[in-house]
Amino acid sequence: MSDLQFFGHIIDNEEVDSLGGERFDVWNPWTREVWAQAADGMAADADRAVASARRAFDEGPWPRLGRVERGKAIHRLADLMEARTDDLARMDSTNMAKPFEQAKHDVARSVWNFRFFADHQRDHCGETFPMDSGHHTYSEFGPAGVVAAISPWNFPLMMASWKIAPAIAWGNTCIIKPSEDTPASVTLLGRLAVEAGFPPGVLNVLNGHGAPAGSSLTGDDRVDRVTFTGSSSTGKLVMASAATHLAPVSLELGGKGANIVFEDADLDNAVYWAVEAIFRNAGQICLAGSRLFVHRSIAEEFLRRFVSAAEALTIGDPFDPATRFSSLASKRHFEKVVSYVESARLLGGTVLTGGVADDGSWIVRPTIVTDLPLDASPYCEEIFGPVCVVNVFDTEAEAVHLANDTRYGLNAMLFTENLSRAHRVASALRAGTVWVNCFFIRDLRTPFGGVGDSGVGREGGNFSREFFTEPKAVVMQIDRKG
Numbered sequence: 043m044s045d046l047q048f049f050g051h052i053i054d055n056e057e058v059d060s061l062g063g064e065r066f067d068v069w070n071p072w073t074r075e076v077w078a079q080a081a082d083g084m085a086a087d088a089d090r091a092v093a094s095a096r097r098a099f100d101e102g103p104w105p106r107l108g109r110v111e112r113g114k115a116i117h118r119l120a121d122l123m124e125a126r127t128d129d130l131a132r133m134d135s136t137n138m139a140k141p142f143e144q145a146k147h148d149v150a151r152s153v154w155n156f157r158f159f160a161d162h163q164r165d166h167c168g169e170t171f172p173m174d175s176g177h178h179t180y181s182e183f184g185p186a187g188v189v190a191a192i193s194p195w196n197f198p199l200m201m202a203s204w205k206i207a208p209a210i211a212w213g214n215t216c217i218i219k220p221s222e223d224t225p226a227s228v229t230l231l232g233r234l235a236v237e238a239g240f241p242p243g244v245l246n247v248l249n250g251h252g253a254p255a256g257s258s259l260t261g262d263d264r265v266d267r268v269t270f271t272g273s274s275s276t277g278k279l280v281m282a283s284a285a286t287h288l289a290p291v292s293l294e295l296g297g298k299g300a301n302i303v304f305e306d307a308d309l310d311n312a313v314y315w316a317v318e319a320i321f322r323n324a325g326q327i328c329l330a331g332s333r334l335f336v337h338r339s340i341a342e343e344f345l346r347r348f349v350s351a352a353e354a355l356t357i358g359d360p361f362d363p364a365t366r367f368s369s370l371a372s373k374r375h376f377e378k379v380v381s382y383v384e385s386a387r388l389l390g391g392t393v394l395t396g397g398v399a400d401d402g403s404w405i406v407r408p409t410i411v412t413d414l415p416l417d418a419s420p421y422c423e424e425i426f427g428p429v430c431v432v433n434v435f436d437t438e439a440e441a442v443h444l445a446n447d448t449r450y451g452l453n454a455m456l457f458t459e460n461l462s463r464a465h466r467v468a469s470a471l472r473a474g475t476v477w478v479n480c481f482f483i484r485d486l487r488t489p490f491g492g493v494g495d496s497g498v499g500r501e502g503g504n505f506s507r508e509f510f511t512e513p514k515a516v517v518m519q520i521d522r523k524g
């Protein structure tokens with residue numbers, strides 16, 4: 043008998059195998075061994091999960107529970123997550139080689155996602171407008187229905203919680219399909235939702251691959267909303283599939299974030315954040331600062347410090363407390379990143395530090411490349427790994443032009459001590475989020491999303507409310523006039 047752990051689907055509060063018994067292997071990228079198996083969802087399993095969520099929405103208590111009771115249930119789930127922080131973090135660290143301390147930080151952020159939306163739906167549930175015509179009108183935000191949520195492998199728990207939390211807080215029922223690379227933490231989350239007393243069908247977990255599991259969800263006309271985080275190419279498929287039944291989509295896709303370091307930047311701060319922005323999570327972050335532009339007058343000094351900080355990162359076992367950087371999340375992804383490093387060399391780039399570890403592991407060391415032509419694929423395309431491409435600039439206008447010259451537009455960063463320039467450049471950058479003198483700080487009330495190939499729509503605070511509800515206007519006559 044196998045001693046591998048098993049992650050089933052969670053449908054109607056039961057953890058079940060696929061109807062046909064299909065399973066797939068789950069890898070530990072650090073040991074390069076299979077450590078678990080997961081149920082491989084087929085169309086029939088997706089059908090079962092959607093039917094459960096539909097029933098829970100149409101007939102179950104959740105959408106009718108009242109905002110306070112719903113909020114309390116979500117806080118109960120958040121309490122359980124907090125109590126099981128180490129277990130949840132262990133799942134992500136084992137499943138994708140995320141350093142354990144960072145994985146615990148992700149759990150804390152996931153807990154906060156639930157707590158924030160549990161409270162937000164209570165406090166921002168309508169608006170009233172007195173009208174000069176003798177009426178008043180108010181808006182009401184009712185749940186939209188069944189939400190299909192598809193999440194990626196780079197922040198397995200956190201990205202899933204970012205979708206599930208607003209969906210269920212606003213009274214919807216939800217099916218989450220985690221990435222096939224990282225089914226573990228989301229399945230544990232589903233088990234905790236059962237323990238928290240969620241009614242059956244409110245949160246279903248469907249494990250499996252993009253097709254058929256994910257595509258069966260997005261194409262199902264019983265689904266009312268589709269929220270997806272992943273690649274731009276898959277995002278287009280998801281949008282086309284949801285369009286067959288006119289379900290609104292929210293797509294958070296890739297990025298090629300610009301990081302601009304002006305000549306008056308606080309260099310210690312700029313180097314610290316430049317390292318975080320491209321090497322945290324081994325660069326597997328849609329928000330990574332993967333294109334760095336530094337003013338010519340400080341380029342030499344900046345690069346000396348940046349390279350030395352990159353080389354100082356402790357690389358190793360994700361469970362070693364000293365580790366800041368570990369292997370890439372899967373063999374497939376390792377091969378993708380390696381191919382970009384090779385093309386950077388072939389296309390004339392100078393690799394100042396980094397490259398493949400060459401020890402049989404799936405590690406690509408923190409890599410910094412200069413001298414790449416602006417049409418080279420490692421400069422233009424999302425690598426989604428620890429590879430930073432550096433260019434110099436001479437003027438503010440040139441920096442803004444370089445930063446905006448991309449198909450993507452998820453985020454950008456800039457480092458300067460000049461307040462006017464900070465505001466001016468932040469406003470000129472074509473990106474969903476701009477960080478000034480920092481990185482990765484999020485307030486859940488603000489919009490999150492991107493332009494161009496980085497996505498469609500925004501989530502966060504009232505932006506999530508708009509997406510996950512059906513807003514309604516009610517007009518009341520107060521005085522009969524005339």
Ligand code: TXE
Nearest residue numbers: 193194220221251252256257272273276294295296328426
């Ligand atoms: O992404 P996919 P992959 C980028 C990053 C990475 C590349 C490929 O550059 O190297 O995408 O990663 C599900 N219908 N990002 O292959 O295919 C799939 O099962 C419905 C950036 O993992 O987009 C998984 O759950 N669902 C990104 C999810 O979509 C489908 C995060 C993402 O898979 C589907 C991840 C289909 N037809 C990758 N096909 C970010 N924005 O942070 C796949 N899926």
